Amino acid sequence: MVDAIACALLATADDACMQVIAPPYSTGRTDGARVLGTRLAASPVDAAFATGTLVRWLDFNDTWLAKEWGHPSDNLGGLLPLCDHLTRSTGASPTVTDLMTALVQAYEIQGALADGVALNRHGLDHTAFVRVATAAVATRLLGGARDQVAAAVAHAFADAGPLRVFRHAPNVTWRKSWAAGDAVARGVWLADHAMRTAVAPARPLTTPGWGLQEALLDGEPIDLEGPLGSTTAEGVLLKPWFPGEYHGHSSVEAGLSVRLRVLPRLDDVEHIEVATREAAVRIIDKRGPLTGHADRDHCLQYMLVIALLYGARPSAPSRRGCPDGGGQAAPRPGDRAFRRGCRRADRRTAGPGRARRSAGRRARRPAHPTRSSRADIGPGPRSGRRSPRSCP
Numbered sequence: 001m002v003d004a005i006a007c008a009l010l011a012t013a014d015d016a017c018m019q020v021i022a023p024p025y026s027t028g029r030t031d032g033a034r035v036l037g038t039r040l041a042a043s044p045v046d047a048a049f050a051t052g053t054l055v056r057w058l059d060f061n062d063t064w065l066a067k068e069w070g071h072p073s074d075n076l077g078g079l080l081p082l083c084d085h086l087t088r089s090t091g092a093s094p095t096v097t098d099l100m101t102a103l104v105q106a107y108e109i110q111g112a113l114a115d116g117v118a119l120n121r122h123g124l125d126h127t128a129f130v131r132v133a134t135a136a137v138a139t140r141l142l143g144g145a146r147d148q149v150a151a152a153v154a155h156a157f158a159d160a161g162p163l164r165v166f167r168h169a170p171n172v173t174w175r176k177s178w179a180a181g182d183a184v185a186r187g188v189w190l191a192d193h194a195m196r197t198a199v200a201p202a203r204p205l206t207t208p209g210w211g212l213q214e215a216l217l218d219g220e221p222i223d224l225e226g227p228l229g230s231t232t233a234e235g236v237l238l239k240p241w242f243p244g245e246y247h248g249h250s251s252v253e254a255g256l257s258v259r260l261r262v263l264p265r266l267d268d269v270e271h272i273e274v275a276t277r278e279a280a281v282r283i284i285d286k287r288g289p290l291t292g293h294a295d296r297d298h299c300l301q302y303m304l305v306i307a308l309l310y311g312a313r314p315s316a317p318s319r320r321g322c323p324d325g326g327g328q329a330a331p332r333p334g335d336r337a338f339r340r341g342c343r344r345a346d347r348r349t350a351g352p353g354r355a356r357r358s359a360g361r362r363a364r365r366p367a368h369p370t371r372s373s374r375a376d377i378g379p380g381p382r383s384g385r386r387s388p389r390s391c392p
Helices: 002-011 015-021 044-056 072-090 096-116 127-141 146-158 175-196 212-216 231-235 246-268 278-284 300-310 333-340
Strands: 272-277 346-349 370-375
Touching: 002 044, 002 072, 015 044, 015 175, 044 072, 044 175, 072 096, 072 127, 072 175, 096 127, 096 231, 127 146, 127 175, 146 175, 246 272, 246 278, 246 300, 272 278, 272 300, 278 300
Parallel strands: none
Antiparallel strands: 272 370, 346 370
């Protein structure tokens, strides 16, 4: 929770982020839910959108890697303002323990769903599971009984999507950064709706022809692999080095480790071979223009080249001091030359096993094979190249 709060507070320094979350809110409300790190107050639904967007904006919060990927701390964006609303408007007094318990439950729901089915294989976004988790736990925080929690979850599954299209070229926009806020806001809204009426679709997953599994998942079942405990909260991955898509971290660390040896010989570089997982190839192997930091922090070639040439973490937490005023160094002529020379020759290899799950859930099996991705990066221009320097 502390890590997610820190990510949100850091995002308040980003002007683009504040533009996204600020317009709907009034600072004059005294009974609304407060937006973390700001003077904004709003309804619990609008505050959830804002807080969830802040947590996710820099791509710095935690990660869960399974058949589906995701960021379980996204759920804090819905649960924290809801607890604040309950304290300020209803006389209830949720404690930090209550919030932590709710967060662990949301982590486990999202993580267990992600273990069971790969939404990305069907073009759907992982935030669908965030919406389900937030809806379930928010309903419980509101005092909902089993039937009301089930109704909120049924409606959350009936929402299906969204598509992953906004995460991949040529469609990457700021939506990648506010999609989690959208998911937790919807989850909080569904929880409130379930408290008003527990009427919901009886079989949103399995109805022949129309249920989520047949309509959008090609019949693949959504199942929990065992009892829920605290496995996800205990095994979630943090990003201690830098913001950016998690599958690219090892490549960036490798680039930083060899940078001083490579810098004097940049003109001699013929190619860089990166062995990575198949998921990294699908998510962050990008060609062509990058439209902003939301695009750059999901480009393996960009992250590696920036680390290698400038010694900079590829997505600086502060926008100050970077050449484009953005959260990452803007591409320069030498960067573009290196990226344009990238081409990949994939070969499938066996994937490593995953750690055995606790709390009664099955041992995790590799969700995807790995690939060895050979990125042949041609030398940059031999004249007029700027001296490599760091971006603060």
